[in-house]
Amino acid sequence: MSGADKESEPADTGLGVYLHVPFCRQPKCPYCDFYCTAAGPGLIESYLDAAEKELEAQAAGPFSGEWVVENIFFGGGTPSLLDPKQAGRLIRRVQALWPVSASPEITLECNPEDLTRDRAEGYRAAGVNRLSIGCQSFDSPMLAALGRSHGVDRNYRAVEAARLAGFERVSIDLILGGPGSGKSGLLKSVEAALALKVGHLSIYGYHLDPAASGYGRPEFAPAPDESYCEQYLAVCAALEEAGWLHYEISNWAALAEEVCRNNLHYWQRRVYLGVGPAAHSFLPPAWRTWNRPDLSAWLLASAGGDYVAVRGGERLGPEQIEGERLMLGMRLADGVDIELVRRFLGPEMERELAGLAGEGLIGPQTGGRIRLTDNGYLLYDSIVALLLGESGFQLDKGC
Structure with missing residues (x-):
């Protein structure tokens, strides 16, 4: 990036760091189109080594300067396949490379079946202070229709584990418009989440991308448009009545301080660094870069310190x-x-x-x-x- 580009950047020095953990239990959920692969023997350790090297390369390169880390987000894939020590290793590396704000938001996405009290306590001790739990539904037939491996009871136990471990900030992911879904089932899930007194809800519309394994299979077809719209408007009304803030199309917060800072970095076009295969980065006002969704190629690039073969980018025009x-x-x-x-x-x-x-x-x-x-x-x-x-x-x- 040229000096002229740096001069045109806003004075905002807050940096968001996104760590893409590209591992998941196989097979993937039939609707998932995010890049991930099976965590074969030794792959997680290789990933951690490579992620540290990419962080170091970015801190010495385009993300050098007066940045202050405001949030770290472990996304995936299934970040809860990292144990607490492994997650803590990457948090400490970020903290060693950049100044960190006095109250950073450090989020880890997790599957309900991974989250026990001991594991949650380990994440908290490692520096994670916000958990995003992929419950997806509190309706057993819908979990089965989505191809999820956990049951409703695991949703409750995961949130309880987070609370017992001392997490004050907990978010739940839900899906609307899934196969055979209806308004009553979705509202049941929203009511369950509200009863658990979590502070944030992400409620994403179900869709099938051609990259998803369920694409073209009738049993995984989304709800009709009319039902989708009915479900969305019902959720909006229910959460408005509960006094929640509908701060983004698919996201609600019980209080202003519960708004997800990581997501705001994307939507407000603030600075963020993405690490790992398929991760994206942004340096305002114009530079966007991304890593190709290829774990093997990314591991080789990190080992050699040369990311040309795996990184794409563009400079946006006015x-x-x-x-x-x-x-x-x-x-x-x-x-x-x-x-x-x-x-x-x-x-x-x-x-x-x-x-x-x-x-x-x-x-x-x-x-x-x-x-x-x-x-x-x-x-x-x-x-x-x-x-x-x-x-x-x-x-x-x-x-």
Whole structure:
């Protein structure tokens, strides 16, 4: 990155670190399209060695400077396949390479079946202070339909283990729109999560990418669009009634301090470093890089200290930067500045916004900002296309 690029970066020095743990129990869940592989003999130790080397290379290269680590996130894959000492090893390496804020958020994603009280206590002692538990559902038939290996009882025991270990920040992942799902089953899961008094919920829409093993198989087909929309709006209403903050399309927090800082680094286009195969990094305002999803190639690159063969990247142009700001900003409850929309729509803006408001897809323009309603979130892709002024756009109907 050139000196001119560095001068154009914002003064924000907060750094997020994402550690992609590319291991999972095989076979993968039929809907999963994230890069992961089986943890064969010695592979986890090889991964840890390589991750440390990549952290060191990045700290000496593009991520050198006055960065202060605000959050560390273990994602995957299944990060809870790392034992506490292994997770702690990478946390300590990050702490040795960069200054760390006084109260960093350090999250580890875990499967319910991995989380015992002893293991949770080990993670906490290693420096993890937030757990994201992949419960996915509190409805037994839905867990079976999703191909999950755990039962509802493991969800409860995992959250209990986290609490007994002293974790104050616990998040639960749920899935909406899964095979054969309906509003009542999803609301049952939301009610169970609320009763457990966790502070954060990520509720992601089920979909099947061609890379997923369940793709094209009728038994794993998602719920019809009408049911998906009904489920999403029911969840939005239930959590609003409970007083939760709907701060992003798929994420809710019981209190402002429970908002996931790691995710905000992505959506607010702040600095983040991704380590591991398939991990992505971003240096504002324009540089995006990524590692290819190939563990073997990444291990070889780390051993030799040369990442050219496994790393891709691009420098965004001015219009791409503005488009990203709009696209990512519209995911958030705070929305985007109306002047950003004006740059794309020009004199057509007032007419287009009036149309969206008339359909109930955007809310009042308070503070000069454009925000999606819950109904608008259901048409996020189409509305963003409209706001970007893409030619030939027509508003989707049906939800």
